Amino acid sequence: MNRFIEEELDIACKEEGLSIEACKAIKALLNRKLNNEIQSNKDFTNDLSRVYVLIQESFNES
Amino acid sequence: MKVSIKQIEANGLRCPDTLISFKNKPTGPVINLLQMPNGTGKTTIIELLQGALTGDVINWSPAKIKSYARKTEGDLAIEGLFKLTISIERNDNHVQIVVFQIDFDFHHGKVDFFTTPNKGAGMEDGWTPPKDLRQYITKSCVEVFVFKGDKVKDIISSNKEDAEVTIKAFFGIDSIEGFVGVVKDNFRNRVSKTTVNDRNVKSEKALLKRWDDRCALLKVKYEEFTKKLEDYVKEEKELKDNWGDVISKQKGANDRQIEIKSKIEGAKNELSRHSSLVFEQLKNPFSLSNNLISGLVTMKDSLDRMKLPGASRTFFDELIAEDNGCICGRELDGDSIKKIEENIDSYLSSNEINIINDIKRGISEANDGSSIVDELRSMFDELNILHERHEDALNEKSVFDQNAKRNADKDGSDVFDKLTKITEKIVKARTAERSLSKNSSLSDDDLKRPEKCNSYIVAEKAQDKLTEKIGGMSDMLKDVQANQILQKVITTAKDKALIHLKEHLTKLTNQKLKETLPSGSQIKVLEIDKFVQLGWNNIKQNEGSGAQNIIVAYSFARSVLEEASIEFPLIVDHPVAQVDIANRESLGSTLASMMHQFIGFLIDTERPGFLEGVNSSGDVHYISLFSNIKGNASFIDSIKKINNDETYITDNGYLCYNKDFFIENSMGASNV
Numbered sequence: 001m002n003r004f005i006e007e008e009l010d011i012a013c014k015e016e017g018l019s020i021e022a023c024k025a026i027k028a029l030l031n032r033k034l035n036n037e038i039q040s041n042k043d044f045t046n047d048l049s050r051v052y053v054l055i056q057e058s059f060n061e062s
Numbered sequence: 063m064k065v066s067i068k069q070i071e072a073n074g075l076r077c078p079d080t081l082i083s084f085k086n087k088p089t090g091p092v093i094n095l096l097q098m099p100n101g102t103g104k105t106t107i108i109e110l111l112q113g114a115l116t117g118d119v120i121n122w123s124p125a126k127i128k129s130y131a132r133k134t135e136g137d138l139a140i141e142g143l144f145k146l147t148i149s150i151e152r153n154d155n156h157v158q159i160v161v162f163q164i165d166f167d168f169h170h171g172k173v174d175f176f177t178t179p180n181k182g183a184g185m186e187d188g189w190t191p192p193k194d195l196r197q198y199i200t201k202s203c204v205e206v207f208v209f210k211g212d213k214v215k216d217i218i219s220s221n222k223e224d225a226e227v228t229i230k231a232f233f234g235i236d237s238i239e240g241f242v243g244v245v246k247d248n249f250r251n252r253v254s255k256t257t258v259n260d261r262n263v264k265s266e267k268a269l270l271k272r273w274d275d276r277c278a279l280l281k282v283k284y285e286e287f288t289k290k291l292e293d294y295v296k297e298e299k300e301l302k303d304n305w306g307d308v309i310s311k312q313k314g315a316n317d318r319q320i321e322i323k324s325k326i327e328g329a330k331n332e333l334s335r336h337s338s339l340v341f342e343q344l345k346n347p348f349s350l351s352n353n354l355i356s357g358l359v360t361m362k363d364s365l366d367r368m369k370l371p372g373a374s375r376t377f378f379d380e381l382i383a384e385d386n387g388c389i390c391g392r393e394l395d396g397d398s399i400k401k402i403e404e405n406i407d408s409y410l411s412s413n414e415i416n417i418i419n420d421i422k423r424g425i426s427e428a429n430d431g432s433s434i435v436d437e438l439r440s441m442f443d444e445l446n447i448l449h450e451r452h453e454d455a456l457n458e459k460s461v462f463d464q465n466a467k468r469n470a471d472k473d474g475s476d477v478f479d480k481l482t483k484i485t486e487k488i489v490k491a492r493t494a495e496r497s498l499s500k501n502s503s504l505s506d507d508d509l510k511r512p513e514k515c516n517s518y519i520v521a522e523k524a525q526d527k528l529t530e531k532i533g534g535m536s537d538m539l540k541d542v543q544a545n546q547i548l549q550k551v552i553t554t555a556k557d558k559a560l561i562h563l564k565e566h567l568t569k570l571t572n573q574k575l576k577e578t579l580p581s582g583s584q585i586k587v588l589e590i591d592k593f594v595q596l597g598w599n600n601i602k603q604n605e606g607s608g609a610q611n612i613i614v615a616y617s618f619a620r621s622v623l624e625e626a627s628i629e630f631p632l633i634v635d636h637p638v639a640q641v642d643i644a645n646r647e648s649l650g651s652t653l654a655s656m657m658h659q660f661i662g663f664l665i666d667t668e669r670p671g672f673l674e675g676v677n678s679s680g681d682v683h684y685i686s687l688f689s690n691i692k693g694n695a696s697f698i699d700s701i702k703k704i705n706n707d708e709t710y711i712t713d714n715g716y717l718c719y720n721k722d723f724f725i726e727n728s729m730g731a732s733n734v
Contacts, residue, residue: 001234002233002234002559002625002626004233004559004563004566005234005235005559008554008555008556008558008562009551009555011555011558012550012551012552012554012555012558013551015554016547016551018547026552030552033237033241034197034234034238034241035193035194035197036193036196041248044244044248045248045252048245048248048249051544051548052544052545052548053544055544055547056540056541056544
């Protein structure tokens with residue numbers, strides 16, 4: 001992932017009040033997608049569900 | 063990562079059967095110059111190189127595949143082969159050799175594609191290059207280092223988007239946009255699978271299904287038109303070149319055509335400049351109607367007559383708060399304060415008075431001097447004149463073309479008819495493409511009628527809206543919110559990163575221009591948006607000289623590759639065709655400093671000046687390729703004197719790596 005995209009993801013996550021874990025999970029998922037590393041739809045759905053949970057937890061914490 | 067082209071092998075195609083080895087060194091740059099007589103298959107080689115590298119050839123239509131078959135005395139070859147070998151050097155100095163092989167079945171219009179991902183490894187079915195290379199060899203990325211036709215102009219032209227397309231492709235912005243789409247699809251699937259037993263939810267789900275179908279249909283249509291448009295534009299380019307050849311055979315026609323073209327261009331620029339001025343003027347609301355101004359003047363007169371109070375409410379507020387008595391010296395007792403407070407609302411605050419005074423001043427200025435409405439009217443008159451001038455220039459071209467057609471032979475006349483038809487098709491396809499991707503608003507009424515929608519963008523909006531609605535109705539409100547936030551985070555980051563990338567690439571390109579252009583050159587990149595905007599001292603200019611344009615385009619390409627931490631060869635068709643002889647030498651001498659491997663497909667008219675420059679710049683590999691036909695008899699005679707280890711001869715083609723042979727035998731347009 002290009003450094004500018006990574007930096008801007010950090011900023012956008014912070015602005016939306018997301019936790020570091022949620023931000024890391026978003027970046028990891030995006031990276032896997034960019035590198036064509038997602039094997040199946042099921043894999044993607046599972047990863048995405050985890051991201052949703054982390055986003056929701058960010059709000060529960062705050 | 064450093065990628066180089068090692069070898070190209072061709073058999074049974076619209077070029078001689080051959081095996082071309084390109085030179086490359088572990089350190090330092092190498093320039094490979096390949097000359098071929100016109101009609102030998104230069105375009106075929108470049109297109110197949112792109113098709114092999116990107117894997118795009120797998121998606122080609124049977125007709126397109128068949129068009130690459132060699133025709134010998136009317137018979138088409140049954141099969142063919144194109145093999146591209148590249149080397150990839152990674153930071154650990156390990157060199158990987160990758161082979162892309164296309165087996166053509168011309169009879170059925172099919173191809174089998176194979177990749178050999180490592181030296182000595184077996185062939186794998188399909189396009190399977192190393193994973194770390196894949197994102198850089200998509201179609202849009204490859205166009206950055208394989209320069210064809212008008213690519214240089216496309217990067218700097220204000221009506222093209224090639225610069226932005228390149229940046230989006232190279233840095234994964236495209237993939238992120240695709241990712242957002244995949245996230246949306248996934249969430250929509252989740253929502254549509256909910257098992258809430260509610261009549262309203264069921265009804266909304268049924269509507270969503272109708273939108274899904276509509277969207278899929280519109281997307282297919284959009285892709286069809288995009289593909290068609292791509293093919294039409296390519297066909298138009300070829301026909302325009304052919305029509306240019308027809309015209310150049312008619313006495314005086316070439317000069318006249320240039321004259322008309324310049325007239326059209328001038329009229330178009332004037333029209334565009336004046337249209338911008340009119341639009342600017344239209345932003346001024348007073349320019350719309352004299353009634354509006356006179357109404358406002360009446361309002362101002364009324365405000366003047368109202369005799370607004372000289373003191374403001376703030377004065378009385380302060381008077382009470384400070385409790386220092388009245389300005390006349392009297393003490394302010396409770397009754398006086400009560401009286402003031404009862405009347406205070408009839409006075410305006412300082413801010414309110416300022417606003418009213420501003421409005422009055424604005425109205426006075428709008429009504430001052432000449433009428434803005436009349437000014438706008440005369441601007442529209444001028445716009446009409448410029449529009450007519452543009453129309454006249456286009457008509458002049460039409461008359462010229464008709465005359466040229468009348469004076470042409472049957473083949474020339476056919477070229478013109480085909481060109482006219484393809485231009486009409488392009489207009490229709492563009493209109494359809496625009497309509498299918500129009501971004502308009504979506505009302506609640508529209509939401510109920512998917513079948514009335516003709517834009518896939520609007521259909522996507524409807525899908526999003528319904529997904530969120532159903533999610534909310536199905537106890538998935540938290541998921542809906544999480545999904546919205548995820549999309550917002552990614553979209554915001556993507557948009558901002560694109561802005562930063564463009565700014566950074568502007569700086570990098572300018573650094574490279576400074577290193578490459580002669581000192582004192584007054585040209586730089588002012589900004590990169592959809593295209594690379596050139597200029598000097600903040601004054602925009604459409605383009606530089608031919609040589610400057612090329613150096614700008616190459617510098618932009620190098621900057622993109624540098625930021626992506628990848629090196630590719632620069633492969634250029636007609637490297638200096640648009641450059642005057644005086645500047646070719648300096649351009650040739652700077653080529654070596656641009657890329658580690660340069661492959662230029664050169665024709666005879668580009669040689670003067672360029673060869674001298676290239677020769678002085680370092681390691682040059684001279685390659686000549688020509689067919690075994692009568693017209694090339696003099697080349698065939700000469701090649702017989704060359705050592706065998708410098709030639710590669712097949713039944714229908716000759717390849718030669720000898721420098722003297724290259725210098726002495728000029729190939730290109732003159733050998734048609």
